[in-house]
Amino acid sequence: MNIKGLIYLWVLLLSAGIAHAQEGSVTILSPLEGAQIMGGQGPHTLDYKVDPGPNGDHVHVYVDEAEVDILRELEGSFPLKGLTPGAHAICIKVVNKAHTPIGVERCVNVIASMRPGGMGKSSSPMPGY
Amino acid sequence: MVQNLAYALVQVIHNLGAVAVVGVPVCVLIHTCGDLAVSRRAAWVVLVAWAAQAASGATFGAVSYYFYARPPDLHAIALAALFVKVACAVAGFSLTALCLIMGRRAAPFFAGTKLWRVLAGLGLTAITAAAVLRWFA
Numbered sequence: 001m002n003i004k005g006l007i008y009l010w011v012l013l014l015s016a017g018i019a020h021a022q023e024g025s026v027t028i029l030s031p032l033e034g035a036q037i038m039g040g041q042g043p044h045t046l047d048y049k050v051d052p053g054p055n056g057d058h059v060h061v062y063v064d065e066a067e068v069d070i071l072r073e074l075e076g077s078f079p080l081k082g083l084t085p086g087a088h089a090i091c092i093k094v095v096n097k098a099h100t101p102i103g104v105e106r107c108v109n110v111i112a113s114m115r116p117g118g119m120g121k122s123s124s125p126m127p128g129y
Numbered sequence: 130m131v132q133n134l135a136y137a138l139v140q141v142i143h144n145l146g147a148v149a150v151v152g153v154p155v156c157v158l159i160h161t162c163g164d165l166a167v168s169r170r171a172a173w174v175v176l177v178a179w180a181a182q183a184a185s186g187a188t189f190g191a192v193s194y195y196f197y198a199r200p201p202d203l204h205a206i207a208l209a210a211l212f213v214k215v216a217c218a219v220a221g222f223s224l225t226a227l228c229l230i231m232g233r234r235a236a237p238f239f240a241g242t243k244l245w246r247v248l249a250g251l252g253l254t255a256i257t258a259a260a261v262l263r264w265f266a
Contacts, residue, residue: 099201099266100193
């Protein structure tokens with residue numbers, strides 16, 4: 001590969017890196033996809049790390065598509081309380097200053113149980129989200 | 130950059146409207162009670178201000194829709210605050226428009242303090258709800 005080719009490759013990689021940085025990203029460190037977690041009052045936390053990108057400002061947290069909180073810290077833990085037993089989709093979406101999701105988001109599907117590692121069934125679901 | 134500029138321009142209109150819907154009734158209460166001509170002119174300003182509030186509020190959603198093909202995501206508390214703002218705008222605009230349409234029959238309202246107290250109250254309520262909407266969305 002000649003010098004010209006190397007420069008071309010370098011520019012290509014650089015532009016790809018810039019494009020990625022401009023998009024922003026959401027990383028859910030915990031819980032992992034398909035994890036079984038304690039329902040009710042927990043204990044369990046949503047551990048996350050967010051790069052809002054140039055158009056993002058803060059993030060919204062959703063449980064089963066219902067917004068449950070606003071997080072202005074781009075890295076941290078959010079207590080998952082009040083999950084009823086069963087399957088839930090937990091999502092973090094980057095939003096702009098006007099609270100509009102900009103398309104940068106991550107979701108994990110979890111199963112909440114009443115006992116650690118078990119699938120609790122309850123006829124009267126705990127008050128939750 | 131462009132979307133921030135769009136939001137900022139809409140915010141300018143919204144802020145000016147907010148100043149007017151509260152400031153004008155308060156000014157009338159303080160300075161011009163009894164002066165019918167001044168009160169009627171002030172009512173026109175309030176009417177335009179409430180219309181600007183409603184239009185700019187809707188434009189915030191339109192800007193979001195233009196850039197991301199969806200409206201803002203609002204928490205239940207913020208949604209309640211938005212409802213209060215819309216209710217205040219509808220009430221403020223309707224009340225002012227009604228008094229202006231009534232002409233001479235509305236003279237006692239323009240000259241008195243009751244109308245202006247209500248309008249100031251609606252403006253203050255809307256601004257308070259705006260703060261809740263901003264930070265609880």
